[in-house]
Amino acid sequence: xxxxxxxxxxxxxxxxxxxxxxxxxxxxxxxxxxxxxxxxxxxxxxxxxxxxxxxxxxxxxxxxxxxxxxxxxxxx
Numbered sequence: 001x002x003x004x005x006x007x008x009x010x011x012x013x014x015x016x017x018x019x020x021x022x023x024x025x026x027x028x029x030x031x032x033x034x035x036x037x038x039x040x041x042x043x044x045x046x047x048x049x050x051x052x053x054x055x056x057x058x059x060x061x062x063x064x065x066x067x068x069x070x071x072x073x074x075x076x
Contacts, residue, residue: 004075006049012069013050014042016062030061 002010017027017038024035031054040048050058059066 002044002047002049005071007044008071008075009050009055009069010041010044013038013058016064016069017042020062027058027061031057 013027017024022030024038028035028038033054037048040046041050055066055069058069062068
């Protein structure tokens with residue numbers, strides 16, 4: 001089961017991806033992962049999650065700060 005912060009990041013990525021109307025394939029190509037990995041990470045029931053290298057690559061892809069993908073305060 002994903003931790004609360006892993007769920008937060010995956011939901012934030014889903015939100016940004018949908019806002020830009022990007023497919024799993026497009027985002028996967030942007031960060032050099034298989035599109036199915038993106039789908040698995042966005043699935044709250046999946047064990048897969050983004051690591052810090054992914055978060056950095058995602059920030060580059062979305063042209064945002066790394067902090068924009070993370071919660072402002074620690075999750076209890």
